[in-house]
Amino acid sequence: MTLYKIDEVASECNLTKRTIRYYEEIGLLSPQRSEGNTRLYTREDIERLKKIISARDVLGFSLQELHRYIEVVEMLTGQRERYRSITDLEERRRQLEEIDDTLGKQLDMMESKMRTIQSFKEEAEQLRQQVREGMERLGRQSVERAEAEH
Incomplete structure (x- = not known):
């Protein structure tokens, strides 16, 4: 399974790292952590994030x-x-x-x-x-x- 760092996810989803961390903080995302406590994301996490972005942007959903x-x-x-x-x-x-x-x-x-x-x-x-x-x-x-x- 390929894991992605927050920089890669931010770039692919066109978000800031801060926004991704905030989404994690409020419970919309739950990335894995490396031994060094680095956030690691799966392809499934990225797809979930894209759904969140679409729901936010297209549907205008609040948090x-x-x-x-x-x-x-x-x-x-x-x-x-x-x-x-x-x-x-x-x-x-x-x-x-x-x-x-x-x-x-x-x-x-x-x-x-x-x-x-x-x-x-x-x-x-x-x-x-x-x-x-x-x-x-x-x-x-x-x-x-x-x-x-x-």
Whole structure:
């Protein structure tokens, strides 16, 4: 198994070492330690970090939401692995129901974030409409004033 130092991980993920250490401090990452106490990361750690970055950047998740999202992602990973190892049809069905429930939780998190984003968007659109109406009124007033002066 290849292990990576924090410099390599920071470069690959386009993060600072400080951010990576902070993510470790708050429990989002758990790297291995060498005998010299150097942080060592697996490819799995790097992929997890990339998911964290995507959830943070694309979905706009807070750190608390990131914790919950990563928990759900890990739950799904475990459930999918269990599903693959099950041969009993009834047990497979139960496992699929569990996966469906977990996916529902993940989708609920995303829907909630999207509703918040939609609300901000609607606010900005309303403000933009008011600004455009104000510009239109000013344009009409300018025309009226110019006509009155002639």
